[in-house]
Amino acid sequence: MAGADLALLLLILAGIALRGGGMVVAGRLRPDHPLVRWAASVALATLAAFVAASVLAPGGALATTHTAARLAGLVVAIAALAWRGGLLLPLLAGLSVTLVLGAAL
């Protein structure tokens, strides 16, 4: 087995262990158990940190767009969410602004 294949197999097994471990731990807990609430808080905070890092200090190809374009897209998307609700329209509005400003800046 090549190194890339073995690495992939190990990562797949790690994912099963992480997901399965969480399901075993929480299997008999109620949604309002402190451990469950703490885990939800950590997961949401992780997501928020990911969004902040992706908008303000991304790496890779995403860094090739101007920060102002990403920020403007985010602001427009959230404004559209507050104005119209839903997810698809705000997402497309934010992407359009990022695309147009990214080309202009």
Next chain:
Amino acid sequence: MIFPIACREALGAPALAMAATFLAFGAAVQAAGLGLGWALASALLVYGMPGQMVLVTAVATPGGALPAVLGAAAANARFLPMAVALTPWLGVSRARWLALPFIAVTPWAMAMRRLPGLPPEQRLAWFLGFGLTSWLVAGLATIIGHAIAPMLQGRALAVLLFVNPLYFALLLAGETRAAPSRRAVIGGLCAAPLVLLLPPAWALLGAGLVGGTLAFWWGERRGRR
């Protein structure tokens, strides 16, 4: 029947976010010189983008694949708190284990919004419908991304990569009506600078652990208001 309703809910904005991310991933795998089988196995069986990207970047480096497994697993370690938070909503039957492969950010984030408002007997079926549809979209997008990799360069790739954070930002903005979620989001934003300070593989989880734990304590001190 809640299952087909959940399948339809997964199409639209969630499908767009999944498709954009996995298109970019399929292209990255092709650029690393790996085949479609590897790309599909990674997309569908790992099904956690940060870890997938860490691994595909590492395998392009000679001798870098195996040492990168730990970093890739750490990048996906958020599966553990996500599974802990989600499982109590899926009931106590053994059938809930069917949900295991679908625990990933997009289905999880939507499930934490939808499941509390559903009758308990419909929750697992909703998650399986949403999760399966998202999973299939991810697989299909990976195949397409692998096939059209040369076309996904520069600005097109950057915009594709921006879909996911923008989609998650919208989900989080919708979450901030409830005080515990609002505290967690604020905690995560405040801890975000740690992403730049910690080793890349641990950065997101480290920021989430610090921000989420502080937010949890903040809530406990305020009596879960």
